[in-house]
Amino acid sequence: MRKWGPLTAICLSTFMLLLDVTIVVVALPDMAHSLDASLSDLQWVVDGYALALAALLLGAGAAADIVGRRRVHVAGVVVFAVASLLCGVSSGPGMLVAARVLQGLGAAAMFATTLPLLGSVYQGRERGAALGVWGAVSGAAAAVGPLLGGVLTEGPGWRWIFFVNVPVSVVTVWLSLKVVPESRGTRGMRGMRVDWAGMATFAVFAGGMTYAMVRAGEHGWASAGTSTAFGLAAAALVAFVLVERRVAHPLLDLALLGKPAFVGVLVGALAFDGVAFGVIAYESIWMQTLLGMDPVDGGLALLPLPAAAMVVAMTVGALSHRVTARWTIVAGLLLLAAGSFAQAFLDAGSDWTSLVLGLVLVGVGTGLLSPTVSGAALAAVPAERSGMAGGVVNTLRQLGYALMVAVYGTVLTSRMGDTLPHDAAHTLAGGGAAFLRHGFPEHVLRSAFASGLNSALVTAGSAGLVAGLAVLALVRGPRRAAGTGGDTAPAEQAPVTGQ
Template structure:
């Protein structure tokens, strides 16, 4: 079967693999309390379990997009699926935080190999007048996968345990590999490509240093980390290496760099890279503290917490295909649809933050989540259409890698930055709450009680469901233990809620700036062809 005869079947196969990859950027969040308790993992280790996958995924996307141009998107898609499926099984069998982090790194490699091939293939096999609808479906999958992670993860964790948020990938991965072998065309681009290994090393090293510094900053008090090396020095080194990377890319601009600068001559493509990163920054930055709040503060089970945020994915899934069709008919290419979507997304999550209190119920956050879901559903199709509209097919892989890289970098930086800010806020808010609740603790334990919460944010804080944030010392009298446990629980609930509300201002500001920046999107200068087939032509495998 040729792809041009049934591109929608190819799209379905691509979306199945893409759904599984993106699901793992958020499905793990809902399992955080369960993993923290089961693996005895601190908040610092939990941040690495989440970010190890997204970091490796992000830094390899550009290289993987180029590899797809070299060896063909079908080959890289299948290879990525195989690596990701095997790594998912290894994650489920991990019995320590370190083992899980290593397996998550391998998962990230598989996800990076697969993802750029999806947009590359869609750009080639669909004619311009149908790409908006195709990107609408793709966008719906992206939105639903990211937002549905907590819901599906909550069901799996509640019924089978945290391991099954990884084991569920195995049968889906095997099925998708089989479909890809028989359904996907073997696309050949009319040009030979090479991989910029120097750029790959520089981008990987720079992004790792920046992310490491953000995650480890608060546990090391933003001071020494290795001998005389400090956290600011690590972050500064990462920024310097990234600057060298872009300088290197500019020097080899005529020799096919990882980042083709000619793509950024298009203002819309440049803007959409920023907006894509901002959306991911807001999404992962908002959901990480929220799922901890729902379980560790409100006491919901993983399934209840997942259902509480399900309206975001359900509404966005319904809205996204309609947004794709509207984008196809819009003379401005979806500009105002994107502005409206980002505004509603930020507004909805702002309502969620406003409604979050220690005594909130499971459905108290519903009004904000519904508004956020509508906004999220309106963003993906116009974003991809605006970004990829004028990209030459021979650069489809590189452009796809860049737009996905921007999204994932936004996610990893958002998760790391929000995690760092949350830890910094907890250092203040927990101490304030501990001092306020210390009167309920026997006098001889009050100083130790306050001191325990003062040190809790430096990596030793535990956020498992039913935990009070810190571990009580052994040997306490029963009466004292009961009093301290009650006071500790109240302290953690108050401190975490107050810290979360301040922390989430950051992703909301990023989303608001992204909405305003979309006003700079340029309208199409000429109508797109309606009958000419997409280039380049496919060749049989």
């Protein structure tokens, strides 16, 4: 227990926080029916968690280095558990979204401290073994999420996808306090202060952008509320840049943005999760409300993606010494694009098998990107900035996911609006097909949803293609991702702060 207990505790928390990114996907139709939730409500159930995680990830890591990583990690698990309980007892969509945001705050404290804690406990070969187990657990969480969500939703009900976190959190807190030693940053960090202003302005920027995207789908791009939200996001971004230029210890060293290779990796990270996973929520709604699949079958239908990702991720390390990170990331993004385009041929007669080839391609691309994108960021910056680089990459992955879920919802309903009235399009996209069947023929509803999904998938494919070309243009040279056999420091020496 003393030797591998810390790894067990950290892997338990990692599994929970990553599971909750995807476990809600197949439960969305049941949530909509139970809570009378709209499409924008469902978008915020997904986005509230990812957005809070993205907004506070960097700040949580910096705070943990100063006040204690175990202390912040345990506090995050407690917040996560309380929020999970609130999610499970939610009486309406507003309460559920608020609880999901609180869950994301706890998850940020957990996620930001996982790898630093592992790095402080394990050294040498033991650290390599611990990181391997942690990586496998991270991949398993993504693979199990939709299926476990389907089983719980169809069995005891969707609320249990949150209730199950509570006993696991209790075990995690007990084990962390018992076997995980406290650790902090280096001595030179003792005089550092947390960049609260940077955290606040970045959170306002991320939240404002996401809110604007969601609102645009419901009220239009030209509405006053949408324009105000975009304006607030822009002002917050300017404020964030000004803050980061002035503070002594910024969340993001803006000088790093002068390195084209680092910028290229950031573009790839921003596109990664949004392109790979952002449309899945709407595909799940389509399968359950239009094709009549139950939550378990819906979860099983999505398995080709995480299954392919796990197989590729486990084998990519053996080949990494032959291919530079530049080409691995480019290939991964182009495969995400190809997989998205391959799914964009749906019509009123399509079923779930129409998605399989595209899901496999996206899974292969995900398997290439997952082990390399953070390491490539580390290789592009000085060693003393490696922790910051890893944190920024994972922040942008979560932010990209939150933003693209909102974008796809807007594209989906806009395309449906060519066939259906505005309100009907939003009802259909939000899982309300049953309420529309008395007024519209079945083939009209299926055709409208299929065309909306096609447009969302083309948008995803285009984003992946543009990101791939940007990485190709910006990331130069033979340097490989850290820890993948290249000419950089091994991964066990890189204090990354994310997945």
